[in-house]
Amino acid sequence: MTQRKETVANHDTRLQVVVALPAHTALSGPLTYLHTQPCPAGSLVRVPLGQRDVLGITWEEDSPAPLPPGAAGSEAPPALSARALKPVSMVLPDCPPLNPAWRALMGFAARYYQRSLGEMALAALPPQLRDLSPEQWQRRIRRLQKAQAAAPARGDSPLQAVSAALSPSPQQQQALDTLASPAAHDKPVLLFGATGSGKTEIYLQAAQRLLATDPAAQVLVMVPEINLTPMLLERFTARFGTTQVAAMHSGMTPAQRLTNWLAAHLGQARIVLGTRMAVLCSAPGLRLIVVDEEHDPSYKSQEGARYSARDLAIYRARVETQHGRPCQVVLGSATPSLESWHAAATGRYLRLDMPDRMGGGQLPHLRLVDMSQQPKGAVLAPALVAAMTERAQRGEQSLILLNRRGYAPVLSCHACGWKSHCPSCSAYRVFHKIDRTLRCHHCGFTERVPRACPDCGNIDIAPVGKGTEQLEEQVAALLSGEVRPDGQPLHVARMDADTTREKGSLEAQLARMHSGEVDVLVGTQMVAKGHDFRRITLVAAINADSALFAADYRAPERLFSLLMQAGGRAGRDADLSHQGELWVQTWNPTHPLFAALRTHDFARFAQNELADRETAGMPPFTYQALLRADARTQEAAQAFLAAARDAARTLPGVEHLTLYPPVPMQIQRIANVERAQMLLESHSRPALQHVLSQWHAELARCKALPAAKGLIRWAIDVDPLAI
Ligand code: ADP
Ligand code: ZN
Numbered sequence: 001m002t003q004r005k006e007t008v009a010n011h012d013t014r015l016q017v018v019v020a021l022p023a024h025t026a027l028s029g030p031l032t033y034l035h036t037q038p039c040p041a042g043s044l045v046r047v048p049l050g051q052r053d054v055l056g057i058t059w060e061e062d063s064p065a066p067l068p069p070g071a072a073g074s075e076a077p078p079a080l081s082a083r084a085l086k087p088v089s090m091v092l093p094d095c096p097p098l099n100p101a102w103r104a105l106m107g108f109a110a111r112y113y114q115r116s117l118g119e120m121a122l123a124a125l126p127p128q129l130r131d132l133s134p135e136q137w138q139r140r141i142r143r144l145q146k147a148q149a150a151a152p153a154r155g156d157s158p159l160q161a162v163s164a165a166l167s168p169s170p171q172q173q174q175a176l177d178t179l180a181s182p183a184a185h186d187k188p189v190l191l192f193g194a195t196g197s198g199k200t201e202i203y204l205q206a207a208q209r210l211l212a213t214d215p216a217a218q219v220l221v222m223v224p225e226i227n228l229t230p231m232l233l234e235r236f237t238a239r240f241g242t243t244q245v246a247a248m249h250s251g252m253t254p255a256q257r258l259t260n261w262l263a264a265h266l267g268q269a270r271i272v273l274g275t276r277m278a279v280l281c282s283a284p285g286l287r288l289i290v291v292d293e294e295h296d297p298s299y300k301s302q303e304g305a306r307y308s309a310r311d312l313a314i315y316r317a318r319v320e321t322q323h324g325r326p327c328q329v330v331l332g333s334a335t336p337s338l339e340s341w342h343a344a345a346t347g348r349y350l351r352l353d354m355p356d357r358m359g360g361g362q363l364p365h366l367r368l369v370d371m372s373q374q375p376k377g378a379v380l381a382p383a384l385v386a387a388m389t390e391r392a393q394r395g396e397q398s399l400i401l402l403n404r405r406g407y408a409p410v411l412s413c414h415a416c417g418w419k420s421h422c423p424s425c426s427a428y429r430v431f432h433k434i435d436r437t438l439r440c441h442h443c444g445f446t447e448r449v450p451r452a453c454p455d456c457g458n459i460d461i462a463p464v465g466k467g468t469e470q471l472e473e474q475v476a477a478l479l480s481g482e483v484r485p486d487g488q489p490l491h492v493a494r495m496d497a498d499t500t501r502e503k504g505s506l507e508a509q510l511a512r513m514h515s516g517e518v519d520v521l522v523g524t525q526m527v528a529k530g531h532d533f534r535r536i537t538l539v540a541a542i543n544a545d546s547a548l549f550a551a552d553y554r555a556p557e558r559l560f561s562l563l564m565q566a567g568g569r570a571g572r573d574a575d576l577s578h579q580g581e582l583w584v585q586t587w588n589p590t591h592p593l594f595a596a597l598r599t600h601d602f603a604r605f606a607q608n609e610l611a612d613r614e615t616a617g618m619p620p621f622t623y624q625a626l627l628r629a630d631a632r633t634q635e636a637a638q639a640f641l642a643a644a645r646d647a648a649r650t651l652p653g654v655e656h657l658t659l660y661p662p663v664p665m666q667i668q669r670i671a672n673v674e675r676a677q678m679l680l681e682s683h684s685r686p687a688l689q690h691v692l693s694q695w696h697a698e699l700a701r702c703k704a705l706p707a708a709k710g711l712i713r714w715a716i717d718v719d720p721l722a723i
């Protein structure tokens with residue numbers, strides 16, 4: 001490779017450049033290119049790759065050597081094997097390099113989640129950066145520089161809050177004092193605060209304190225879902241003004257994402273607020289990271305690099321600190337993940353408690369409805385209907401939770417037993433009455449409802465089971481004839497992924513809720529998350545039992561958290577809160593989960609659950625990874641996994657792991673793709689990591705086996721949330 005060097009005059013400096021190679025192409029480190037002069041690591045460059053010119057990032061010299069060609073998945077493309085060194089096409093001008101802490105974060109994330117460095121690092125950049133011409137790039141930069149020049153000079157005057165901070169309650173003051181102490185900088189802080197205890201105000205004040213004392217400091221605030229960003233953005237911009245706060249989530253246009261990313265990268269945005277992707281963003285002055293609702297599973301990415309934004313936030317704070325800029329990380333929740341709870345219990349995290357709600361609001365009373373005592377076939381217990389009616393007559397609102405959208409989960413023919421199977425998935429298509437369609441919630445396949453049974457011609461095909469759409473209809477029927485204080489009929493509405501799909505519809509529905517126009521809201525769990533509905537005084541979960549006996553060992557944790565969070569919606573207004581009630585319809589009223597829920601005792605629930613997990617050898621007492629395979633046939637998927645398992649058995653250190661046999665996934669087929677998985681487990685995280693890191697080369701070999709013919713893709717999921 002080196003004998004070409006003389007022929008490329010002037011291009012005599014070698015640069016290591018990371019580019020986005022698909023994970024299955026090569027789990028490699030950087031590629032070598034030539035350039036006319038040295039260029040600091042972290043610079044954005046464009047380089048030729050095969051026939052294309054792609055975006056890349058220069059990396060340090062001593063980056064890990066690439067694995068052998070074709071080490072992961074398929075063969076390396078011809079461009080990469082035995083290639084002559086090519087020159088860098090251009091270095092993006094006027095862009096400060098991505099700093100060492102950011103590069104360390106990318107290196108860690110790639111290693112830990114078993115992806116290529118290039119895939120991890122390039123996916124962390126705004127997509128539009130990849131497509132910009134040099135001219136477009138320069139125009140962008142100039143516009144930002146102009147904006148910066150026009151804005152009051154940062155650095156001369158510390159950040160001024162636009163609106164004043166609220167004066168902290170004693171409980172908040174204590175939390176703020178502790179946050180300022182060295183102990184809260186040595187380790188992650190778990191802010192365990194009831195819903196409505198004023199956690200968000202803590203984030204605001206901690207940010208304000210930091211930004212006022214350090215003119216270069218930046219704060220990252222994360223929320224689990226896009227839906228929650230507008231609300232938090234509003235609170236932050238009300239406090240700090242719009243120019244200092246940059247949003248970062250997948251709901252923005254590519255142009256907005258680039259603008260906001262640049263604002264953060266150039267240090268203009270003092271506060272970056274976004275969803276899990278925000279943890280990967282460049283923020284050279286990062287000094288505080290907040291992970292709100294840290295227990296939420298949405299922080300774990302379910303595709304591509306399957307990273308946990310919460311876990312990366314913790315790593316990131318540590319690595320920023322190691323690079324000389326102390327960075328604090330705060331995880332907030334009323335129902336922490338059992339991982340975080342356990343970490344606090346064992347002293348790895350510092351726990352801060354805020355048990356009291358602002359204004360002394362009480363948590364709601366639990367009303368368990370024993371379904372075995374209700375009239376046969378009742379959807380809602382009569383007492384619950386009466387309670388909702390009473391509330392509506394007083395001008396208060398109720399919320400009914402059901403975790404299944406659509407009208408009915410399946411249509412069925414009673415004559416022949418036909419069911420609305422999806423032809424491409426091992427799942428039923430859901431009946432949506434509103435447009436009379438059968439829709440597959442997995443592959444999206446949608447058809448008009450047939451007039452008669454496709455198998456036997458019977459015209460009497462009927463919905464089985466219940467979704468939110470049907471529940472809305474039934475609740476409206478149950479409440480018809482009742483009137484509000486203003487004499488109007490009661491208004492029942494529904495909020496779920498179907499009703500909020502269109503842009504702006506979520507905001508419109510939230511506004512109707514807040515204005516009091518809606519008396520009873522039927523919705524999926526998305527309603528329970530984070531929204532501050534002050535007039536809701538009753539929350540009802542009508543089908544909670546499904547989670548008590550689910551195969552997923554995390555289901556009770558999710559249920560408890562959902563009910564606590566949903567209950568937290570009830571009675572946020574202290575004036576009304578003595579009336580707040582959480583109704584749960586169950587066939588198992590003596591289940592211990594409800595005993596803890598009755599006393600709002602998360603600690604007790606967590607202790608019970610952790611004891612069970614320890615006995616069963618489940619996380620957080622063990623560490624897991626899944627190898628998933630998608631293939632044309634289930635046999636091919638399992639053959640690949642079985643071979644991979646055999647290969648793993650030969651790796652050094654495997655004696656510290658348990659390798660489980662391949663199994664079909666719970667939804668075995670989606671869009672005609674067969675899915676299977678195998679689980680790896682260990683009591684030691686390093687031991688698991690050690691085996692995983694050696695496994696990739698073996699997996700490439702397994703893929704080529706004749707028995708695995710038909711394999712489409714495979715992926716490793718480290719710390720999977722569902723197994
Ligand atoms: P959490 O994030 O824990 O749910 P919030 O920060 O949203 O709690 O606070 C709940 C409510 O109490 C909000 O309406 C908020 O404006 C109000 N609040 C919080 N802190 C204070 C304070 N110190 N003084 C007055 N009101 C406060
Ligand atoms: Zn039939």
Ligand code: ZN
Nearest residue numbers: 422425440443
């Ligand atoms: Zn389908």
